[in-house]
Amino acid sequence: MLQMEEVRSQKLSECLQDNCIIPSFNSFKNFTCCDDSEVFLAYKHCSLILANSFQSIVAPNVALLRELGVPDSYIMTELVRHPRLFARNHDKFRRTVEEVEKLGFNPLKYNFLAALQALMQISxxxxxxxxxxxxxxxxxxxxxxxxxxxxxxxxxxxxxxxxxxxxxxxxxxxxxxxxxxxxxxxxxxxxxxxxxxxxxxxxxxxxxxxxxxxx
Structure with a gap:
């Protein structure tokens, strides 16, 4: 496990040196107001969070949650801890959000995101x-x-x-x-x-x- 984390960290460092994901890295950092260590943590949980375009994939999903009134503090916490949740096709993300709403979960409560993650993980x-x-x-x-x-x-x-x-x-x-x-x-x-x-x-x-x- 430790070896895998070292490989990921090394891979991220190499990409940053080669300027291949600096735009996504900076977008994620500025968007979440995270420090470098937290960005590395998010990357460890989901390498796609920086490999893909942050603005075209993650930002629209975050915007949808904001429209529903999900508190920014909750969104940012999940974005760092469970970035894979946001690195999803927007149409699928929207459909799943609608399912969570139909079940009666309150967007103002943290468990709205917990239910969203649960629905994303299973069929x-x-x-x-x-x-x-x-x-x-x-x-x-x-x-x-x-x-x-x-x-x-x-x-x-x-x-x-x-x-x-x-x-x-x-x-x-x-x-x-x-x-x-x-x-x-x-x-x-x-x-x-x-x-x-x-x-x-x-x-x-x-x-x-x-x-x-x-x-």
Whole structure:
């Protein structure tokens, strides 16, 4: 891992010396008000952020978020930490933003960007599959948004934890009604409450298999 970072840093330094990405480097730096180390960090996360034209790819996506009222401080933080989110085809970016809006996420909250990133990382079919799981529990879209706001990473938790609870439900160990709380539990808490006490059901194996698929 360290070797890869060194290669990337060296590659960026060489490009800067050859003037091949200085315009993009300066645009990114001026746009975000970052120092050189933060630009290097963004590049480490996504080399495309400087390899492509900053003004033609990243700027339009940022402009769209600003139009919706997403705070600049949130945008800049994500731009440095997760630049790959912004290095997307603008049409796809816009469509995904619209999907996030339809789900009811508030552009003024940081989790709007968390939901946007989650939708960008998985296929629409996978996202819908996860939503359908919530609907099977009788949750509304609003319930989903509330859960996501509490745990932005819950997408990867849904199917694995749901699979475990389905087994417990079929065996009569739990009741049908399931609250948001089971998604908020930490890994250790969830395993202690719903997996470890039922060792003979081989739930840990099931849980790990589902986690592997979601990742």
């Amino acid at each position: 629409k079919s996978t996202w819908e599959r996860r939503l359908n799981v919530f609907k099977e529990w009788g949750w509304s879209d609003e319930d989903f948004v509330i859960a996501f706001e509490k745990v932005p990473s819950l997408g990867k938790r849904i199917i694995p934890r749901y699979s475990v609870l389905q087994v417990l439900l079929s065996k009569g160990f739990i009741k049908k009604q399931i609250s948001v709380q089971f998604l908020i539990y930490s890994e250790e808490e969830f395993l202690a409450r719903f997996v470890t006490p039922y060792g003979d059901l081989h739930l840990l194996k099931l849980y790990k298999e589902k986690m592997s698929l979601e990742n």
